[in-house]
Amino acid sequence: MLHFSKWSIWVTLGILLAGIIFAAPNLLTRERAEALPSWLPSKQISLGLDLRGGSYLLLEVDVEGVINDQLQTAKDSVRDVLQKAKVGYTGLDVKNGKVIVKLLSAADADKVRTSLRDVDRDMTLDIDDAGNVSMSLPDNIIQQRQSRAVEQSIEVVRRRVDETGVKEPTIQRQGENRILVQVPGVANPQELEALLVKTAKMTFQFVDQNVPQDQVDRGLVPPEDEILPMDESNARAGGPAKMAIQKRVIVSGEHLVQASPAFDQYGAPDVQFKFDSVGGRQFCAATKDNIGRLFAIVLDNKIISAPRIQSAICGGDGIITGHFTTQEANQLAILLSAGALPATLTKVEGSTVGADLGADSIAAGKLASIMGIVLVMVAMVVFYGMFGLFANIALIFNGILLLAAMSLLQATLTLPGIAGVVLTLGMAVDANVLIYERIREEIRNGRGPVIAIDQGYRGAMGTIWDSHITTIVSAIALYAVGTGPIKGFAVTLGIGLVISLFTAVVVVRLITATWLRHARPKELPL
Amino acid sequence: MFYRPIHLIPPNTRIDFMRWHKITFMISLCLVLGSFALIFLKGLNFGIDFEGGILIKAQSTQGPADLASLRSQLDSIGVGEVSLQLLGSASDISIRLAHQKYTDADLNQVKDQIKKERPGTRQEELDRMAPTRADGEAQRHAVDKVTQSLGSAYAVRGWQFVGPKVGGEQIQAAIWAIILSMGGIMAYVWFRYEWQFGVNALAALIHDCVTTVGLFSLLGYEFNLTVVAAVLTIAGYSVNDTVVIYDRIRSELRRYKKMPLAELLNLSINETLPRTVMTSGITLLSVIALYFFGGESLHGFSLAMLWGICIGTYSTIYVAAPMLIYMNLRREKVGPTVKTDAAQRP
Numbered sequence: 001m002l003h004f005s006k007w008s009i010w011v012t013l014g015i016l017l018a019g020i021i022f023a024a025p026n027l028l029t030r031e032r033a034e035a036l037p038s039w040l041p042s043k044q045i046s047l048g049l050d051l052r053g054g055s056y057l058l059l060e061v062d063v064e065g066v067i068n069d070q071l072q073t074a075k076d077s078v079r080d081v082l083q084k085a086k087v088g089y090t091g092l093d094v095k096n097g098k099v100i101v102k103l104l105s106a107a108d109a110d111k112v113r114t115s116l117r118d119v120d121r122d123m124t125l126d127i128d129d130a131g132n133v134s135m136s137l138p139d140n141i142i143q144q145r146q147s148r149a150v151e152q153s154i155e156v157v158r159r160r161v162d163e164t165g166v167k168e169p170t171i172q173r174q175g176e177n178r179i180l181v182q183v184p185g186v187a188n189p190q191e192l193e194a195l196l197v198k199t200a201k202m203t204f205q206f207v208d209q210n211v212p213q214d215q216v217d218r219g220l221v222p223p224e225d226e227i228l229p230m231d232e233s234n235a236r237a238g239g240p241a242k243m244a245i246q247k248r249v250i251v252s253g254e255h256l257v258q259a260s261p262a263f264d265q266y267g268a269p270d271v272q273f274k275f276d277s278v279g280g281r282q283f284c285a286a287t288k289d290n291i292g293r294l295f296a297i298v299l300d301n302k303i304i305s306a307p308r309i310q311s312a313i314c315g316g317d318g319i320i321t322g323h324f325t326t327q328e329a330n331q332l333a334i335l336l337s338a339g340a341l342p343a344t345l346t347k348v349e350g351s352t353v354g355a356d357l358g359a360d361s362i363a364a365g366k367l368a369s370i371m372g373i374v375l376v377m378v379a380m381v382v383f384y385g386m387f388g389l390f391a392n393i394a395l396i397f398n399g400i401l402l403l404a405a406m407s408l409l410q411a412t413l414t415l416p417g418i419a420g421v422v423l424t425l426g427m428a429v430d431a432n433v434l435i436y437e438r439i440r441e442e443i444r445n446g447r448g449p450v451i452a453i454d455q456g457y458r459g460a461m462g463t464i465w466d467s468h469i470t471t472i473v474s475a476i477a478l479y480a481v482g483t484g485p486i487k488g489f490a491v492t493l494g495i496g497l498v499i500s501l502f503t504a505v506v507v508v509r510l511i512t513a514t515w516l517r518h519a520r521p522k523e524l525p526l
Numbered sequence: 527m528f529y530r531p532i533h534l535i536p537p538n539t540r541i542d543f544m545r546w547h548k549i550t551f552m553i554s555l556c557l558v559l560g561s562f563a564l565i566f567l568k569g570l571n572f573g574i575d576f577e578g579g580i581l582i583k584a585q586s587t588q589g590p591a592d593l594a595s596l597r598s599q600l601d602s603i604g605v606g607e608v609s610l611q612l613l614g615s616a617s618d619i620s621i622r623l624a625h626q627k628y629t630d631a632d633l634n635q636v637k638d639q640i641k642k643e644r645p646g647t648r649q650e651e652l653d654r655m656a657p658t659r660a661d662g663e664a665q666r667h668a669v670d671k672v673t674q675s676l677g678s679a680y681a682v683r684g685w686q687f688v689g690p691k692v693g694g695e696q697i698q699a700a701i702w703a704i705i706l707s708m709g710g711i712m713a714y715v716w717f718r719y720e721w722q723f724g725v726n727a728l729a730a731l732i733h734d735c736v737t738t739v740g741l742f743s744l745l746g747y748e749f750n751l752t753v754v755a756a757v758l759t760i761a762g763y764s765v766n767d768t769v770v771i772y773d774r775i776r777s778e779l780r781r782y783k784k785m786p787l788a789e790l791l792n793l794s795i796n797e798t799l800p801r802t803v804m805t806s807g808i809t810l811l812s813v814i815a816l817y818f819f820g821g822e823s824l825h826g827f828s829l830a831m832l833w834g835i836c837i838g839t840y841s842t843i844y845v846a847a848p849m850l851i852y853m854n855l856r857r858e859k860v861g862p863t864v865k866t867d868a869a870q871r872p
Contacts, residue, residue, distance in 0.1 A: 050823075053684075058692070065654050072650060190666050197662055199655065201643050254647060346658040347665070351686035357583060364821030372815035379808050385531035416752050419816055419824050423759065423831070426812030430805045434770070437801040444537055463773050466718065467766035470711050474762035477707030478755055481699040489755050525530065 004513060012510055015502070016397055022404035043407045048414035048488055051362050053355035054184035057193060059345040061153045063146035063177045066343050067137065068094075070120075070145065073257055073276055074135065075099050077119040080277040085112050099123075099135040106131035146177065152338035153345060154179050156200050159335075160300065164192060178348070189352045197347065200300060202253025202339025204283070207294035207306055211244040224248070228296070231304045243303055245296050250286040253299075255279020259336035261329040264321060269329035271320045273336055280316030288312040299339040305332055365418035372422040373399070380429055384436050385525050390511045391432035394503040398428050401499045402492070411495070414488030424496030430467065431504035434460040440526055449524045453512060457505075464505065472497050534807075535800040543795050544788040547848035554845055558733055561740020568743050573750025574686060576700075578693035580623040580665060582672055583613065584680040590616035591680070603675050605668045614822035619680070621672060625690055628657075628664040636660040700754045704735075707758050711765050719772060722853035727768045730846035734764040734837050738830050752827045760834030763809070767802065767838050768846045774798050775847065779855075787855070791847050806839045 004012075022041050025033045036042040049056050071094045078099055082089050088104035103109060109127045116133065117125055123135045137145070154171060157179055161169045170182040183192065208225045221227055221244045228245050259273040275283055286295075287309050296306045297320075307320045324332065353361075377395065380388030402421065406413060439456030447455065475497065478490035574581045593610045600608040600621065609622045637656045640647055647655075665687055673682055688696075708731065716724040735757050742749045774794040782790055795802075813835060817828035 060691075062654070062658065065651075068654070069648075069651060072648065190669065193662070194666065197659060199640060199643050199647075344655045344658050346689070347662050347687065348689040349687065349692045351684070353684040354682070357683040361821055361823065364819060364824075368816045368818075368820035368824070371819050372812035375811040375815055376808055379811055381531075383531050383534060383804065385529045388531065415821075415823055416755060416827065419752075419820065419827055422812050422816050422820070423809070426809035427763075429808055430766075433804045433808065434801060437798075437804065440533075440537070440800070441797070463770050466714075466769040466773070469714055470765045470769065471759070471762035473710035473714060474707040474758045477703045477710060478758055480706060481703040482751070482755070486751050486755050489752075493759070 004510060009510065012506055015401075016507070019397065019401040019404040022408055023400045026403055026407060041407075043410060045403060045406045046410060046412050047358075047362075048412045048417070049182055049184065049351070049358075050353050050415050051358050051365070051413065052184055053353050053358035054182065055189035055192065055352045056350060057181040057189075057196065057347055058174065058349040059153075059157070059179045059181065059196065060348045061150045061177045061179065062344045062346065063149055066149040067097075067142055067145060070257075071097065071099055071137075074120050074123065077277060078116065078133075078135070081112060081115045081119060085115065087112055097136055099133075101133045103127075103131035103133060109133075148337070149343050150177050150179070152334050153343050155331075155334045156300075156338045157181060157196055157345070159302075160195050160198075161192070163300075163302075164195065166192075179345070185355055189350070193347055193350065197345045198300075199344065200253075200339045202256070202297065202299045202336070203249045204251040204253075205249055205296050205298055206246045206286075206290070207296050208244040208246050209294060213240055216240070216242050216244045228298060228301060228303050230306075231299075231302050243296060243306060245298065245303070250295065251275065251279045251282045253339045255282070256336060256340040259333045259340070261326070261333045262319075264319070268321070269324045269326045270322070271324070271329050271333045271336065273318050273320065273333075275316040275318070277316065280314070283316075283318070284312060284314035288314070297336065297339075299335055304335050304339075361415050365415060369418060369422050369425075372425055376425055376429055380432070384432075386515075387432075387436055387439075387512070387526055390508050390515075391429050391436075391504065393511060394432070394507040395425060395428055397507055398425065398496070398500055398503040401503065402496050405495050405499065406492070409495075411491045412488055413492070416486060417488035417492040420489040420492035421496060424493055424500060427471065427497065428500035428504050431460070431464045431500065432508055434463055434467075435505075435508075436526060439524065443524060443526065449521050450516060452524060453516065457509060461505075464501070468497050468501055533800070535803050537800070539796045539799055540792075541796055541799070542792055543843055544792050544848055544851075547788075547844060547851070550844040551848070554733055554841070557737050557740070561736045561743070564740050564743040565736075570739070570743050570749040571746050573748045573753075574622065574688050574693075575751045576693050576697050576749070578625050578688045578690040580626070580668060580685065580687050582621040582623075582669065582685040583683045584619055584621065584676055585683055586617040586619070586680055588679055591619045593619070596680075600672065600675060603671045605671055614825075618683075618822070623668055623672070626664040626668045628660040632664060633657065633660045636663060696751060700751065703754065703758060704761075707761055711761060715765060715769070718769075719776070720855070722850060722855050723772050723776075726846045726849045726853065727765055727772070729849060730768050730838075730841040731761050731764045733841050733845050734760055734834055737837055738834050741833050742826075742830070747826055747829065750826065752824070753830050756827045756830035756834065759831065760838060763835060764838040764841065767806070767842045770801065771795060771798050771842055771847055775850070787851050788848075791850065795843055795847060802839060802842070806835055810835050 022043070025036065025042050025044050028036075030044065033042045033044050075092060075094050078101060079092055082101070085108075087108045089101050090104060092101040093099075103112075106129060109131060113125070113127065116135070119135070120137075122141045123137055126134045150173060154173060158171050161171060161181065161183065166183045168184055170180070172180050174180040181196065183189075208221070211221050211225065215221065216227060219227060224247055225244045226247050227242050229242050230240065255275045255278055257274050257276050259271060262270055262272045264270050291309050291311060294306050294308050296303045298304070305320060305322070307322060320332070373395070377392045380391050382388070384391065402424070405411075435456050438459045439452050442452035442455045472494055475490045475494035479487055479494065482490055591612065593612070596619070597608065597610050600610075605626065606624050611620045611622070612618065613620050633656055636659050637652055640652060640655055640659070669685060676682065708728075711731070712724060712728055715727045738757055738760055739749070742753060771794060774797055775791060778790055778794050782793075785793070810832070813828050813831045816824055817832060820828055
């Protein structure tokens, strides 16, 4: 156990050196670390919101409602189809996830089959011999649409958060239908939340092209107009930043039932959209007399697109062309559908930590860590003398490696995480205590220094594995089911234990072996 | 030339631990039953992360907080029952509200609001959207009301909201974490030792965890997710402690085939006593640092850990070990799984 091959010494030293290098950026301020040349490691440990202050919101998207609404829309369209075809029907309803209706005469089935299929091409259509029509969405389509609804909601949330100008927001999907929003140091989280859970509002309005751009920029528009800002992505394409928009709404967003990215006949990306029958009629009437004019698609009081009307758009289907990239077309489609989407967002969890409260927590955590380390180190030296010192050197490396690992993995340090660190430090020397107590026993049994140390390590290893594995099992369980801060605790505890296996066993052994070789003691000071 | 370290526990102690084992069994039994009684009868003071609701942390700007007058002040603003608590210092307080209910008037107001935002919203959409939104607004209003009522006398430092749904999920998550980690630990002990050891280790572990939870019920301290994390850590620690002594018992069983079991257990416990005291003591030192300096938020966690480490050490000596006497351990079977004596003794 005391023999180290050349390469294993180098590997050990290499790991320790790497630990120092990767932990080092944490000594710098954030700005200085970001300014480092790219070949230097610059990742810093990221602090959880409970430490740095900020707001955390967990929003739930009502995905079931979304599907329900789509079925309601389908029901309305079915009514239109049947009325247009002058087919008698009864009992039109949405029940158990199905649109059902009974045709008065089963013979009419073939007359309306194609148009019914066109209501929603993803729906399965069943018409039995008695004229009972049933339309439903297959499970995989439902999942797909719900998932899309969540993506669209995330997009809306992202836009709204960006609008408020907060820095470094984190917006991500959590689980099936939840959106996690984290914003550091926001002044009024109540306002932010109120803004986020608002229903998206989309309208189609005409652009008032009679107002010259310089007047728009100065804010001089007729009373029937309003000045709305262009969405950033459009503004940067060289267009104006603001436009005069007629207040009159041509079509309201709820009538848009579908928008999807597609390609035109030349392979250029465009966006296809579809109105329901009411919206289709309104849009048809408006576009017929206004070919060549610009209309604006306004989402949450921002113009997301202002295409030109090329021809009358009747029948409910339209195409927005522009110089889109595939990604932009996709983005626009998401925004269009999101605006049309009445998905409600509910705050299911949230917290706000004021910056000073976070600072207090950091200060307390720092103090507790330092006190913990000092107490443990003093105890180790008092009870194990020089060997305690060896263990303490390893303990310091344990701390450095933990910092490096957390910076590299970009794990978040939370307040419970700090508790995990302090606890790990206490447990890290546990392995050394086991080994040293074993060595003492071997000495009492009359063994010489080298044999005693060798046997001490051999004898304690099984137990060290046992103790580490049992605690790591707990850490994994906590990580698997825990949320937020608790996950942070599990992460530091788990990483810390793995590292302590290395530092407390390998590093201390290397130090001990080196000391033995040079000092050649007749007896051990233990 | 070298500093001679202090040996806290002298070597070769001959303490007759097993002599008291019947009394300690009774004590342990009382502790566990008492804990169960407390948990079921008195219940636990569940934290907001399990129960849901709103928690506001504030700091008095004018010296120590006057809880009594603040309570009567907050009782009158119509946010339901308010529970106030001091957080560590005399000026830091927490204000806890239950999940707020919305009224029909609120609901109608929200409906009007949605109609304004999205003209032409269908009735069924409105009926579906309005309640969730009204619920959210009721929570926001309550926070606003409290903040206003606090005025300049208190500075709000942070708040937390947990919806009833998430609270339920987190209870589930906590239960799963407990099942998963206990199952994992047990599987490991089973794999490493004979079944008698596994059963006893489990008994000791349950003993430690249950009494920890019982302690929280007794003291009425808040039981939250962080405390659950502590309980799970205690579970790992308790088994870890037990395993060290089991390793020794197993190897001594092979060495002294004729020695009465009680005597052999005493020998094993005495042999590992310095180690037991040292590791528990040192881990305890780091937890003490957490308890005194880690701030109010970690109080529950470190209290649980303090208790857990002490009870874990006790249960190893007085629950896990003596139970082996009653487990009909077949000694000839214990040996062969151990390859060399030296490799297994801690």
